[in-house]
């Protein structure tokens with residue numbers, strides 16, 4: 001089913017004048033569409049207008065950019081943070097900062113395209129290790145021992161909801177003196193006791209080996225990328241990144257929504273934990289029904305199928321029952337197809353029960369019970 005939104009994104013959406021339960025997208029904490037973010041955005045629009053109309057390094061820095069960056073740094077427990085117009089660019093900005101310190105990049109085979117696109121031109125050796133495969137990563141670390149290596153991976157993988165084994169990757173990075181880039185686009189606000197992402201999930205928040213690229217566009221319900229870290233790194237990126245220096249600063253409503261999201265995280269500290277508990281229960285229930293899924297503690301809930309016909313068949317069946325959950329192609333295994341469902345803190349238990357009932361009804365109708 002082709003989806004053209006006619007509403008804001010919440011636990012439900014409107015498509016073609018019809019309300020659908022929305023189990024897609026990346027609105028994990030339910031902040032996109034939350035009235036508190038909307039109200040903050042509206043106030044900022046009224047005060048500052050639609051656009052700051054200049055790059056940060058010229059006249060595009062507003063007081064609210066500085067406030068947001070201060071708040072993000074505090075949220076992450078880092079010296080400084082910087083925001084910019086796209087989470088996609090964060091990996092490039094970090095790797096450009098590191099480029100004179102590294103000669104080899106070792107990539108997870110399923111690393112997001114923003115990591116691949118962001119690899120600096122001067123890096124001659126880029127190798128891929130099998131997806132989440134620690135033995136294969138160690139093989140490459142041994143091969144390049146003595147060289148200056150960066151391991152690059154997603155924290156949570158966007159399609160499957162798997163978590164990168166950062167604890168083991170960290171052990172190896174220490175052993176072979178490598179650095180680690182984590183694209184935590186899907187983990188910010190979601191993983192870790194306080195939502196700091198995948199390193200926090202593994203109790204590694206303070207490790208100096210990690211460089212994290214993050215976004216406000218998913219769980220935080222706003223838009224735009226951010227990097228938090230040492231003053232040395234943030235100052236250097238601000239001074240050298242052409243993307244930062246020569247692109248228009250984040251617009252007022254987006255900045256204000258980002259600040260409001262951090263307020264919400266501070267006032268609802270267990271929101272991510274509750275979300276993950278519900279996702280874990282849901283994944284158990286669908287596995288018991290007989291679906292093939294992955295039991296990772298994240299709100300991305302994949303269902304795997306051997307044929308595209310089955311995956312699109314289920315997605316269409318759900319749409320006929322007013323549920324949106326798209327079929328997508330799983331890029332690693334050619335023969336595997338999936339329906340990617342996501343859970344949001346905004347979903348009601350009734351909606352979740354209805355999704356489970358409808359999945360069960362599909363199984364019955366397709367002779368799988």
Ligand SMILES: Cc1ncc(COP(=O)(O)O)c(C=O)c1O
Nearest residue numbers: 086087088112114158185215217
């Ligand atoms: C893993 C990952 N990294 C980076 C991005 C880019 O973030 P943004 O949409 O904020 O540009 C995305 C997604 O959209 C993503 O899934």
